Amino acid sequence: MDHKIYILIVEDEIEVMDALVKDLEDFETVFPIETANDANEAEEVIHYILDHGHKVGLILCDHVLPGKNGVDLLIELQKNEDTVRSKKVLVTGQAGHEDTILAINKADLDHYIAKPWTEKELIDVVRGQLTDYVIDNEKNMLAFMQVLDAEKISEAMRKHKMTDH
Amino acid sequence: MSDQQGISWLNDTEAILRFIKRLIKELPELKDMVMDLNEGDLLFSQGEPLEYMYLILEGNITLTRLQPDKTEEKLITLGSGSFAGLISFTTGEPTLTSGKITQKGQALKMRPQQFEQYLNDHPRLKHPLQQLMLNNMIQRYKSNLRLQTRTHQLSKDLSKERNDLKKAYARLEETHQMLVHQEKMATLGELVSGFAHEVNNPASALMRAAENLIEIYSKFESNHYSYKLFKLGLNSQPVDSNTQRERMLMIEKRYPWIHERSSVRKLAHMADEALDLIDDNRKKGEMETLINHYEAGKMIHNIRIASNRIANLVKSLKSYSRQDQNKEAYEDIRHGIQDTILVLSNRLKFIDLELKLDEVPKTCANIGDLNQVWTNIIVNACDAMKDQGSLKISTEADGSNIIVRISDSGPGIPENILPKIFEPNFTTKNQGAEFGLGLGLAISSEIIGQAGGDIDVVNRTEGGAEFSVSIPIRDDC
Numbered sequence: 001m002d003h004k005i006y007i008l009i010v011e012d013e014i015e016v017m018d019a020l021v022k023d024l025e026d027f028e029t030v031f032p033i034e035t036a037n038d039a040n041e042a043e044e045v046i047h048y049i050l051d052h053g054h055k056v057g058l059i060l061c062d063h064v065l066p067g068k069n070g071v072d073l074l075i076e077l078q079k080n081e082d083t084v085r086s087k088k089v090l091v092t093g094q095a096g097h098e099d100t101i102l103a104i105n106k107a108d109l110d111h112y113i114a115k116p117w118t119e120k121e122l123i124d125v126v127r128g129q130l131t132d133y134v135i136d137n138e139k140n141m142l143a144f145m146q147v148l149d150a151e152k153i154s155e156a157m158r159k160h161k162m163t164d165h
Numbered sequence: 166m167s168d169q170q171g172i173s174w175l176n177d178t179e180a181i182l183r184f185i186k187r188l189i190k191e192l193p194e195l196k197d198m199v200m201d202l203n204e205g206d207l208l209f210s211q212g213e214p215l216e217y218m219y220l221i222l223e224g225n226i227t228l229t230r231l232q233p234d235k236t237e238e239k240l241i242t243l244g245s246g247s248f249a250g251l252i253s254f255t256t257g258e259p260t261l262t263s264g265k266i267t268q269k270g271q272a273l274k275m276r277p278q279q280f281e282q283y284l285n286d287h288p289r290l291k292h293p294l295q296q297l298m299l300n301n302m303i304q305r306y307k308s309n310l311r312l313q314t315r316t317h318q319l320s321k322d323l324s325k326e327r328n329d330l331k332k333a334y335a336r337l338e339e340t341h342q343m344l345v346h347q348e349k350m351a352t353l354g355e356l357v358s359g360f361a362h363e364v365n366n367p368a369s370a371l372m373r374a375a376e377n378l379i380e381i382y383s384k385f386e387s388n389h390y391s392y393k394l395f396k397l398g399l400n401s402q403p404v405d406s407n408t409q410r411e412r413m414l415m416i417e418k419r420y421p422w423i424h425e426r427s428s429v430r431k432l433a434h435m436a437d438e439a440l441d442l443i444d445d446n447r448k449k450g451e452m453e454t455l456i457n458h459y460e461a462g463k464m465i466h467n468i469r470i471a472s473n474r475i476a477n478l479v480k481s482l483k484s485y486s487r488q489d490q491n492k493e494a495y496e497d498i499r500h501g502i503q504d505t506i507l508v509l510s511n512r513l514k515f516i517d518l519e520l521k522l523d524e525v526p527k528t529c530a531n532i533g534d535l536n537q538v539w540t541n542i543i544v545n546a547c548d549a550m551k552d553q554g555s556l557k558i559s560t561e562a563d564g565s566n567i568i569v570r571i572s573d574s575g576p577g578i579p580e581n582i583l584p585k586i587f588e589p590n591f592t593t594k595n596q597g598a599e600f601g602l603g604l605g606l607a608i609s610s611e612i613i614g615q616a617g618g619d620i621d622v623v624n625r626t627e628g629g630a631e632f633s634v635s636i637p638i639r640d641d642c
Contacts, residue, residue: 014403028430037405041406
């Protein structure tokens, strides 16, 4: 595997960021985590990842951010060729708020997680989203299988083989 | 509507009438046309074609017209010298009115078809009759003009009344909305203070649990390197993600054998003091265990920070909402401003806030109400600045008043709407927004008015709007 698939977490509150990173650390054996405190930094980090030949598999984004807010960031990333395939999850303290609905509709949001979240909920969502990303975008799925939904991946691999021949 | 004096116009008419009466005596065929008018008789009915035209010699005929609501409206009373059935006679159409004899007398009854004939046959009659008809027409015209003027005046009165009614209704609607809003705020205040109270329990439990954990840890491992690591984690400083990335590169060089990215990340968070401690004790314990001691401390640190924030928010919420609303108290209004800022900290997160709360005397005020005013102004400012810019709040006293100024770096208020912004229902925001009722500033103005103060707004020359609120200094509560 010559390229890595990154998880990007965008969150401005250090304590919340700590908690998100901690909950997702098991994924890091396969999917390195990158962090950003605001939208600008997130864009820089994404460029950095892409420039080094890697990919962004999942963007986990806080709702209220300094400067450009999370919803606007996700909408922009959805319009961008380089990040349109990345899975996008909004982490919001304002579930049901108009903005969240806007994000779901406009940013083609894959999921949103309401604060406060539970570890299981967060891990399930991240695993599900990364599994879908890998199935849609990667030829060699085996390399990612250990932290993902193994059943779904093996089924996808079987189908993949069948269409190959 | 009696038009008696209008009908018995000029002496002319009487002269003409006298002349006609003399002619009647002289001419037998005219005499045949004279009929008696008996009081109470109906001469003709509205809507019927008219067979005769009548010249009243003596007595009165009252014309009435059936109104759309089926009532009979008395239009005019015709006296001697007047023609009845004149219009119908001229137009040939069915009569527009009914004619009832209201005073007995005599009339000259003429068939319209033969009228021309009479005039030609009796040239002496022609001129006086024509003069009489003309006078009648002039009279009718005058009366019509008077009616039109009256109608015009009436409809003017009516539309004025309608406008007054509209205004009264609008005022009622405003008052109603304000009352509803105030009621909502009161309910909200109760809810908030109840909520704050409830949240306090779990928040205190959280804080206590964190402190207890620290104590337990210290008993377990006091003076041990692992406790020192825990302590360092507990007192760790936040690291932003840029610094974090730089330090991760440094860690990868310092510990090239560590491949676990999560371990690299955790080490990158540590200050050099902690890293040195790890290096000194690496042989005694597993790297992972060493890191975990620090992590445990850091997590309890995070619990402390978070629960402290909850506690502070709750405190300011309680103080902000003031359950004892509607009571004036002798207080320092700056406390209310500070509570408001804390409660609005979410909105003010990315706003450069400049506070210049100079010493001001205490005064009798309803702090809860005033907080609503600060909230409205600040939230409007945040909206205007799209949550980015600078907000300046200052207090000062000028002897008899406390003056609070709140200015923002937004686009300011367009001059054309400036005079209107304290009016109820004036809003620049579309529906749906939280504070888009258009009542915020109207209520603020009401509250300040009740406090005997003044609220005003100007656009600053350097840009942005500045609200100033002055509140009289009193100690009579």
